[in-house]
Amino acid sequence: MPESFSHRCLYIDLGTRDVRREQLETDISLAFLGGRGIGTYFLGMSPTLEAVDACSPLIFAAGPLTGTRIPSSGRMVISAFSPLTNTVCSCSVGGGLALQMIQAGIDIIHVTGRADRQSVILILDGTVTIEEVPMPEDLPLSAVFEGLKPPGGSVAAIGEAAFKGCLYASIMVDSSFASGRGGLGLVMASKNLRALSVRGSGRANRPVPDRKAEETSRRDILRLFDASPFIMGRSGIGTYGTPSLVDLMASRRMMPTANFRRTFFEGYRAFSGTTIREQLRPSRYACHGCPIACKQRSGGEIPEYETLSHFGALNENDDLSAIIEANHICNNAGMDTISAASTIACLAEIREERYTGGVLVDKVRLILGTDREAELLRQGSARLAVELGSPEKSMSVKSLELPAYDPRGAYGMALAYGTSTRGGCHLRAYPIAHEILRKPVATDRFSFAGKARIIKLAEDLGAVIDSIGACKFAFLGASLEEYARGFSAVTGLPHDTQALMRSGDTIYTLERYINTLRGFSRNDDLLPERFFREPGTPGPGIDIPPLAKDAYEEALDRYYRIRGCNPDGTLTDIRLKGLEICSIR
Amino acid sequence: MLDQIDSFLRKLLAHGLVSNPAEAQLYALDDEIYTNRDTVPDEVISLFDALNISSLIIARPEPLRWAIISELLRSQADIISPSDSESLTFIHDIPVVRSFQAGRVAWALSRRKGCIVEGLGIITTGAVSLEQAFIAFSSICFATFVKYFSDVLNGLTGHAPRPSAEEIAACRGYLSSISLKAEGINLSPQTPMGEMGIISAMDAAGKAMVSAGLVDSFFGNISLKEGLLIYISQTGSSLDELQGRIDCTTMDGSSTCEITSSSELCAHVRIYELTGTRVIIHGHPRFSVIMSMMGGPLDFDQKRHVGGVPVVAGEVGAGARGLMHTLPEAMMAGHAAIVAGHGTFACSDTSFREAFERLAAVEQMCLGMYRTALKA
Numbered sequence: 001m002p003e004s005f006s007h008r009c010l011y012i013d014l015g016t017r018d019v020r021r022e023q024l025e026t027d028i029s030l031a032f033l034g035g036r037g038i039g040t041y042f043l044g045m046s047p048t049l050e051a052v053d054a055c056s057p058l059i060f061a062a063g064p065l066t067g068t069r070i071p072s073s074g075r076m077v078i079s080a081f082s083p084l085t086n087t088v089c090s091c092s093v094g095g096g097l098a099l100q101m102i103q104a105g106i107d108i109i110h111v112t113g114r115a116d117r118q119s120v121i122l123i124l125d126g127t128v129t130i131e132e133v134p135m136p137e138d139l140p141l142s143a144v145f146e147g148l149k150p151p152g153g154s155v156a157a158i159g160e161a162a163f164k165g166c167l168y169a170s171i172m173v174d175s176s177f178a179s180g181r182g183g184l185g186l187v188m189a190s191k192n193l194r195a196l197s198v199r200g201s202g203r204a205n206r207p208v209p210d211r212k213a214e215e216t217s218r219r220d221i222l223r224l225f226d227a228s229p230f231i232m233g234r235s236g237i238g239t240y241g242t243p244s245l246v247d248l249m250a251s252r253r254m255m256p257t258a259n260f261r262r263t264f265f266e267g268y269r270a271f272s273g274t275t276i277r278e279q280l281r282p283s284r285y286a287c288h289g290c291p292i293a294c295k296q297r298s299g300g301e302i303p304e305y306e307t308l309s310h311f312g313a314l315n316e317n318d319d320l321s322a323i324i325e326a327n328h329i330c331n332n333a334g335m336d337t338i339s340a341a342s343t344i345a346c347l348a349e350i351r352e353e354r355y356t357g358g359v360l361v362d363k364v365r366l367i368l369g370t371d372r373e374a375e376l377l378r379q380g381s382a383r384l385a386v387e388l389g390s391p392e393k394s395m396s397v398k399s400l401e402l403p404a405y406d407p408r409g410a411y412g413m414a415l416a417y418g419t420s421t422r423g424g425c426h427l428r429a430y431p432i433a434h435e436i437l438r439k440p441v442a443t444d445r446f447s448f449a450g451k452a453r454i455i456k457l458a459e460d461l462g463a464v465i466d467s468i469g470a471c472k473f474a475f476l477g478a479s480l481e482e483y484a485r486g487f488s489a490v491t492g493l494p495h496d497t498q499a500l501m502r503s504g505d506t507i508y509t510l511e512r513y514i515n516t517l518r519g520f521s522r523n524d525d526l527l528p529e530r531f532f533r534e535p536g537t538p539g540p541g542i543d544i545p546p547l548a549k550d551a552y553e554e555a556l557d558r559y560y561r562i563r564g565c566n567p568d569g570t571l572t573d574i575r576l577k578g579l580e581i582c583s584i585r
Numbered sequence: 586m587l588d589q590i591d592s593f594l595r596k597l598l599a600h601g602l603v604s605n606p607a608e609a610q611l612y613a614l615d616d617e618i619y620t621n622r623d624t625v626p627d628e629v630i631s632l633f634d635a636l637n638i639s640s641l642i643i644a645r646p647e648p649l650r651w652a653i654i655s656e657l658l659r660s661q662a663d664i665i666s667p668s669d670s671e672s673l674t675f676i677h678d679i680p681v682v683r684s685f686q687a688g689r690v691a692w693a694l695s696r697r698k699g700c701i702v703e704g705l706g707i708i709t710t711g712a713v714s715l716e717q718a719f720i721a722f723s724s725i726c727f728a729t730f731v732k733y734f735s736d737v738l739n740g741l742t743g744h745a746p747r748p749s750a751e752e753i754a755a756c757r758g759y760l761s762s763i764s765l766k767a768e769g770i771n772l773s774p775q776t777p778m779g780e781m782g783i784i785s786a787m788d789a790a791g792k793a794m795v796s797a798g799l800v801d802s803f804f805g806n807i808s809l810k811e812g813l814l815i816y817i818s819q820t821g822s823s824l825d826e827l828q829g830r831i832d833c834t835t836m837d838g839s840s841t842c843e844i845t846s847s848s849e850l851c852a853h854v855r856i857y858e859l860t861g862t863r864v865i866i867h868g869h870p871r872f873s874v875i876m877s878m879m880g881g882p883l884d885f886d887q888k889r890h891v892g893g894v895p896v897v898a899g900e901v902g903a904g905a906r907g908l909m910h911t912l913p914e915a916m917m918a919g920h921a922a923i924v925a926g927h928g929t930f931a932c933s934d935t936s937f938r939e940a941f942e943r944l945a946a947v948e949q950m951c952l953g954m955y956r957t958a959l960k961a
């Protein structure tokens with residue numbers, strides 16, 4: 001293997017304050033690529049630990065494309081066991097952390113142990129220090145970043161929500177980028193780790209073996225970005241950010257409304273991409289090395305589509321300023337907007353109330369409060385609904401609240417919610433690409449035909465994307481064909497699309513195997529009953545019937561056969577998947 | 586799954602890509618392999634085992650296309666590099682495998698969406714659906730056709746080594762069997778009215794373009810302006826199946842639903858703004874593409890003419906070097922223009938019929954010019 005592809009790991013034990021550097025074994029690097037793959041590998045080393053066990057690892061992993069000229073490849077993946085779902089959990093996050101790590105000569109930071117006091121890990125090129133930095137737990141994250149971010153460097157930090165035990169506490173990177181789902185912020189808090197600060201001078205940058213091929217790959221990818229209406233079109237995310245999805249999801253009648261009781265919200269124009277542009281005139285910015293620049297700010301952050309839709313339609317709220325304020329509170333306290341909004345919507349349905357405008361904002365603030373309701377809200381919708389005697393009103397899979405794509409409007413999405421290894425997540429397979437956005441080709445959104453294999457392959461692809469450091473949106477223009485060429489150019493490895501997809505299969509199968517060891521099986525892959533019993537909201541020429549449960553279960557059966565699972569969804573013969581290199585028997 | 590296989594087999598035949606159903610094998614994999622054949626050969630099972638794909642087409646193109654591909658195989662090495670911009674953007678290059686061995690084919694298909702197997706035909710794959718394999722098959726047919734005739738033309742005009750007398754004779758032979766169809770002339774000369782009428786007219790125009798061979802079904806786009814609204818074909822839609830695949834958006838972009846619209850929406854909007862016309866059609870007529878490339882690539886700010894029709898540079902989509910910056914102005918005078926190495930746009934004040942006739946006339950002229958060049 002070329003020297004440039006060996007992973008440089010930094011192991012930090014916060015309990016003993018031991019810091020050591022090691023190169024990862026070659027076969028592990030080759031099999032798991034980087035990013036999410038390496039994170040999953042480390043989780044597989046101790047697959048049954050509690051999420052907040054001191055020995056449980058928290059892994060920050062860059063991808064092999066980061067720091068190169070391959071477009072949209074500056075993503076970082078943070079991995080740990082989820083306190084919310086108890087599954088494996090990896091979150092891809094933007095910002096500059098991955099680049100700073102690479103420039104400091106580090107690919108992976110593996111954190112275990114628990115510091116005696118609130119601490120910060122400071123990395124400056126080859127120097128690593130662990131400092132006790134006393135800060136009030138309720139200090140807003142904006143102030144944390146202001147105090148800790150080194151000039152030209154990058155910081156990942158947690159906020160008040162994590163210290164209050166919120167099960168969906170996030171880790172924020174460079175103040176604007178959220179590692180949102182699954183409560184990894186709580187894992188960081190359990191280690192008494194307030195922040196990770198990294199600055200690399202670039203002296204440790206890897207050489208690129210084939211600059212010419214890197215440039216060819218870059219140009220091929222950029223040409224495909226330009227040809228994609230979703231990316232660079234007049235209404236694409238390169239213009240409006242992800243709020244460009246608002247109008248489309250409303251028109252397709254799959255915008256979750258009133259805690260998924262309906263699929264269309266009459267007031268959606270209040271938070272559409274064009275409304276935001278007209279009223280707030282936001283400026284755009286980007287993750288490192290990304291020409292798309294889908295992030296927006298106007299004074300504060302402009303929420304992403306899922307946040308707009310869930311603090312909007314899911315809570316029947318058409319007050320844009322309230323949505324922005326709710327988003328701001330979540331980001332400043334470090335909590336996942338999807339879970340926060342969905343938990344509030346669940347509470348509203350159970351109580352037969354409606355929280356909008358200032359009342360909604362107050363509910364978000366209440367999550368950080370001290371009373372019983374605050375404690376309930378911090379547990380997420382699944383535990384809250386059980387506690388209040390209405391478990392069926394939590395719209396979650398494996399306790400992870402569903403994002404803003406109603407599964408009755410896209411059957412591949414329905415299946416992907418079920419099979420996602422981190423719970424109800426749209427990004428593990430992102431079937432919205434073909435079922436709604438027509439990329440790379442359109443599929444029938446109201447059919448399960450062929451979807452089992454499509455979802456399996458898309459999950460593997462998603463694992464590759466998260467492992468090489470790329471952005472999923474890039475794949476709504478370019479494909480793995482172009483990225484494989486780039487990967488090969490910058491690593492010197494003769495990897496083609498199929499070699500990468502084999503790694504994707506390895507990573508995803510290992511995730512599912514770890515979940516099996518943690519007690520997950522077929523029942524955990526089912527959707528809330530509402531989707532099988534209640535129709536969505538019809539529209540012009542669009543009928544949104546309930547999902548047929550037998551058809552869903554048949555698709556699940558097919559998926560299990562394709563993935564190599566047992567009929568109950570578990571995995572046993574892991575050697576069949578070539579995972580014998582993992583010492584997780 | 587069998588419905589999909591049947592549908593794309595019919596498309597291969599209807600589009601003249603394949604002449605005999607016995608020469609087309611279509612496979613789709615979910616938890617088992619579905620096919621139009623009685624059995625699934627071991628080699629195909631090997632390919633599915635080796636590749637993370639869900640569909641596969643193995644087919645020999647119709648005789649003229651296959652003869653042309655065979656000509657290219659004689660003069661090329663392990664890769665055919667297309668010359669037109671659409672192929673360069675979407676399929677990059679085409680691997681050639683000299684004999685059908687599953688390992689070699691799998692190696693080629695690990696790198697690209699399709700390959701040519703000497704003595705056998707074209708093999709293409711899809712990871713999402715059979716539609717991808719069909720598109721790749723169609724694209725390879727188009728790319729090889731354009732490359733062959735472009736290479737000969739470049740040789741005749743001093744931009745490449747001059748072809749031998751035998752090669753010119755062979756090219757003449759192929760050319761003699763090519764003629765333009767005229768299925769489009771039954772389009773209505775009237776301006777379509779009302780949403781149903783507009784969609785129906787767009788559907789008819791799309792079908793006419795495909796059946797006349799002015800575009801491969803999944804490429805090209807078509808639109809109509811009605812007041813402040815634009816009806817436009819969706820991205821990746823098949824022009825001969827436009828019902829249910831037409832977006833209605835606005836000239837000013839006040840709804841972002843158009844993220845599923847054709848990647849050339851911005852160019853259409855600008856053409857409407859500059860020309861004041863009502864309908865636009867865009868296809869990839871093969872000889873218009875070939876003749877537009879005569880003389881080599883254009884710089885972004887350069888223009889040339891083919892028989893009086895402007896030829897401009899520009900890439901697909903809305904990027905800084907996108908055709909939306911060059912094409913609309915070129916459309917103002919004659920309501921038709923060619924984007925070099927890409928395809929022809931034509932517009933009309935009144936009807937799809939008029940736009941269709943403009944597009945067909947440009948192609949007829951380019952075919953005539955090619956024949957003249959070959960005689961000289």
